[in-house]
Amino acid sequence: MNAEFEKAVKESKELTKRPSNEELLKLYALFKQASEGDNTGERPGGFDFKAIAKHDAxxxxxxxxxxEAEKNYIEFVQELQTKYA
Structure with missing residues (x-):
């Protein structure tokens, strides 16, 4: 992970307002793609809707x-900082 990405991760946790669920899912998905690559896990079953949404995102x-995921994550955090400033 590069320093700019690590800085964006830190800043994403310091937003003054809580992002919407869709924004949080996008942050999660971009972070996971940047740090772990493609999702290889099985889709959760049952009624764990939060886990299913995260998996699908x-x-x-x-x-x-x-x-590319790091770049998109950094840009999205900057967008959120502007939106919630």
Whole structure:
């Protein structure tokens, strides 16, 4: 992970307002894609809707490079900082 990405991760936790659920899912998916690559896990079953949503959001980024995910994560955090400033 590069320093700019690590800084964005820290800043994402310091936003003055809580992002929407969709924004949080996007942050989660971009972070996971940047740090772990493609999602290889099984889709959760049952009634764990939060885990299913997180899995699906990450899975949508399949094939995106870690570098591209880092770049998109940094840009999205900057967007959120502007939106919630």
């Amino acid at each position: 990450w899975n949508e980024l399949k094939g995106m490079s870690s570098q």
